[in-house]
Amino acid sequence: MDSTLSLLMQGFAVAGTPENLMIALIGCFLGTVVGLLPGLGPINGVAILLPIAFAMKLPPESALILLCAVYAGCEYGGRISAILLNVPGDAGAVMTTLDGYPMARKGLAGPALSMSAMASFCGALVATLGIVLFAPLLAEWAIAFGPAEYFVLMVLALCCLGGLVGDSLPKAAIACLIGLLLSTVGIDSNSGVYRYTFDALHLQDGIPFIVIVIGLFAVSEVMLMLQHAHAGVAPMTITGRLMFNMKEFMLAKWTMLRCSLAGFFIGVLPGAGATIASAMCYASERRMAGKDHQFGEGDVRGVAAPEAANNASANGSLVPMLTLGVPGSGTTAVMMGALTLYNITPGPTLFQEQPAIVWGLIASLFIANVMLLALNIPLIRVFVKFLSIPNWLLVPGVAAISMVGVYAVHGNTFDLVLGTVIGGLGYLLRVMNFPIAPFILGFVLGDMMEQNLRRALSISNGEVGVLFNSPIAIALWVGAVAMLIGPRLMKMLAERKERVAA
């Protein structure tokens, strides 16, 4: 415990330098703006800013602080448009519309916003404390993992995500397999064999991560925004008091705490992200509220619950990425890609080899959340102004900024064209209801999966049984199959029951 505390202090020393504080502040501001814009969520924000941070030659810890602040900020921003526009700014804020918008219509926009900011802060704080407590333990435990266990762990992560997202198992599987397949393009590092390069010089080193990310999360997003372009609804204006009062706080305080804890643990599990956490917490709080609740009509607990949960789970999902090197969500997959750009391999050894980076990141989460709370309550009117950015300016702006990032890193237009083509494919897949998170996770994990598989089989001299030998590996396989089939089986059973009842 002592050592954890001193390491955390070290982290604060890294995150507390004037430049890094400034970077965190900028990240928080940008993140909140990106989060509140409908259509752009944390994954787009992190995806678009990642190449720019890299191109600005920020040192790794500063780049990570920027991305983390943006990530944290997006989770705060999503609620603003949910409450004022009835349009969730990002997927995690869907549940916030249910009570947030009714509150705003009652003239309680101010309290709804400040309460949800408070809940976001509470969720993020609990989850960051959770990271401090659990991440080192998990990292220590995972250090015993051999290549076989690692391979199966990655299978588990992909199965979790594939089993939980999207409406059909083949679609989730295809998305993930396309990601894995694209990761094999380029020279095989073990044997020097060219794979699927089709004699193109630019493909020799593989498809750059940034190109995939920009294609999937900027270009295809822009195309989807044109499809979903809706007539602008004027945001509700904030009238009356800005702060929640003591009565509202007392009503929501246990809700916030419960949902923060639940959100954190849901976030740690691979696959289940902010969206699932906020939906589950909202539903259970509603059930627990007893008879005299106003859920659905503007209950203050109805905005506190999903916001606490989605912020907690967003922070919690950093745990598997940092400790195991296996991200459990699309956004953390992008963040892990950012780390690999800096030649930092996340995983259990990261805590020992790069303590400055890990603890600097954790400390920056604390700092970012304090900043976000401070930004989001008094300055809320500033952020609301951003809701009136017209789409005709926003969309081409996003397109241009994304291209700037890719060009700055690679300096050639081949990558820009490739990113656009991938974006077009991404659009087709997304319109056909393919989940996109397994795609990016597959791409990020592909190389590590192959390396670990080959290493495991080298150790066993080609004998496949090594993948099923250790108890950990067997438990992981069981988990993978259960996560792949379980959620859909339960849904099918529930549907059948309903049909029988009806």
Next chain:
Amino acid sequence: MSEKILGGVLLFISLAGIWLARSFEAPFSYEPVGPRAFPMLILALLGISAIALMLEKKSAVTWAAPATLQRIGALFLIVLAYAWLFDKLGFIVATTLMVVPVARFFGASWKQGALGGVGLGVGLFILFDRLLDVALPTGLWVANILG
């Protein structure tokens, strides 16, 4: 229907990919698993998933209305052209040319589009190239004029 077609395409890709992967052979190797096993495994699973996709009963793909689809297609081509012309025309000119039609798609007037185009082109150039030290192309034509 869309799912059936896509399933067919993916099945073809997986078969073609496996066929291509046959030639991935290491000249000499120290390890039991060579460079072609992993791609073949992935492609085989992709093929199976593609067949499962084709056999799935429910089909709930809703494509945008033809007029919107046309505009989305045009948007894609504009971004593609933007990507290709990015360093040839230079950031400012390419961005301005991209912004005007895209802004029009999202309901801007010609005047708004033109102002937005020049504004974004020049503004982002100053922000990134001058202030943030992210080098952007000025364009080959500028270099030609300057000799």
